[in-house]
Amino acid sequence: MRNGPDIAATAALIGDPARAAMLSALMDGHALTATELAAEGGVTPQTASAHLAKLERGGLLARARQGRHSYFRLASADVAQVLEALMTLSHGTGPRRTRPGPRDAALRVARVCYNHLAGAEGVALFEALRGGGALRKDDDILRITDRMRPALAPLGVDPAALPGQSAMCRTCLDWSERRHHLAGRLGRAILSAMEAKAWVRRDPASRAVVILPKGRIGIDRVIGLAAANAI
Amino acid sequence: MRNGPDIAATAALIGDPARAAMLSALMDGHALTATELAAEGGVTPQTASAHLAKLERGGLLARARQGRHSYFRLASADVAQVLEALMTLSHGTGPRRTRPGPRDAALRVARVCYNHLAGAEGVALFEALRGGGALRKDDDILRITDRMRPALAPLGVDPAALPGQSAMCRTCLDWSERRHHLAGRLGRAILSAMEAKAWVRRDPASRAVVILPKGRIGIDRVIGLAAANAI
DNA sequence: TACATGTTTCGGTCACGGTCGAACCATGCG
């Protein structure tokens, strides 16, 4: 009837409560097994299996078989983008699933988005890097300048040494802040380094990220270094 | 079961083929009547009425009653954002509804996105304005500089004189180009001016925008003026 | 006032898809 891609099919896949819960659970970037996702969706393993097969065929999930386990993760960052956009839109409208409690507040401060840092802390870091000239946007493409390396020195992240061929830097629209934060290979590396250095700890039960005392100092230092360049 | 907004309900609304077609039809920013939308969705007016009521209650559409007509439009730019994100994701995957024909090509060159110009032309214009310093991104917020006015002189658009209190400039991720183009009050004004000056003509049957000869010259001139500043 | 057109409501049909119980396959382990 109309031209363009088939939106309805994709949206319908996300439109089932069980599947939406599974997808949301995978927003933290971790891969989960089929049974774990069944629990997330509140359905039996058989039902979950059918759902997961659909999501895979629909291009929303990628499956990795390991032994007798099937690990699922979001198929691409584009999927996460759609989910975040839907959260932005659904936010406020409709009955809130749970009233905003302390966990909700924690999510706003810092959380995992796919595989990088989101929330107020993520946005603050991104804007400090941009303001200090460590990131520049040319032709709408984010580029790293030579100011990035010193700024990230406390973290021990060297942008030039990151493996992979996917996009180094991407922006990702933040659900709670409605501003951008840093995604892509560099965003992932920064979050990994923060975890490895025990700056932050991920709440295993949600997407929340807790800033540890050492991390508070460290993050402020990185932000300071990045912004200091601005002069 | 989970925290966060209720994605599933919103996605399910978009997940019906008839409703998805209606929403896509409204992506051009125009308001359409219930019967027109029924035709877009390929359903009878009764069925369309039920769909439209749901979409309105779900916060996706806004209704304006005028006489015996009900005019519907997208409720917010956030809705358009979700739709474009879904197009980005669904693009390529799944069975193409129609094989890419001439109309599809026209859509990639220039089309209407909500109420502003998208496609290759939209992206080119945006990037020229950015590259020439007419737009600057500070703290991830787009700002207009004093170079904007001369660049837009051929169009007769004065950014300072635009009414309204919504965001002046916004970026919008382009479905076909996967890069940004200009949205917001200014984006809308530019497209309006192009139409008023007969630079472009909108295909009434699709979102395609046809560049007229006079417009070809004019747009190239604006891009040239914007980029010339870059030196 | 009568009529035409656009829209909505009502009632009833029907198909699709989510769900689970039970059984089946595959892998790892003792």
Add this chain to the structure above:
DNA sequence: CGCATGGTTCGACCGTGACCGAAACATGTA
């Protein structure tokens, strides 16, 4: 080799929701 566990397939059930015909309602027009 047998058992346990994770995952999938099959079959059957059932509720939801899309759909349309008919009719009611609203508004503009002759």
